Amino acid sequence: MTRGNQRERDRERAQARKPPAGKGKIDDLTPEQRRERDKKALEEKAAKKAAQVVAGGGVAVDNKNKSTTVKK
Template identity: 65%
Template structure:
């Protein structure tokens, strides 16, 4: 084995780089509560996106993108 402990050191470094990032599965919510929370967040996101698209769809710049 020519690498010695290099592989182990690389794994430790990679784990340190990730740090606290990632998904936290233990958030203290039941699956039903988690679904409700996610559904509410998704509804807010789509409403915000729809409001932005409705407000930005008018051609206020005077330039047309059609050729």
């Protein structure tokens, strides 16, 4: 009851599914630096959306919840 080359084939398949080393997103940031970067990006996004609401007549659409709110 030997498995033949099944183990070797499974290793090859697992290696093929694994992403190549060095091709991932590496930013060399500490978790604290990453949080600061993300916080800044979210604040900029919120400010941009607020500016669009003011310029667009005061209607904000929440795409995530599919609801519409009117700011007065």
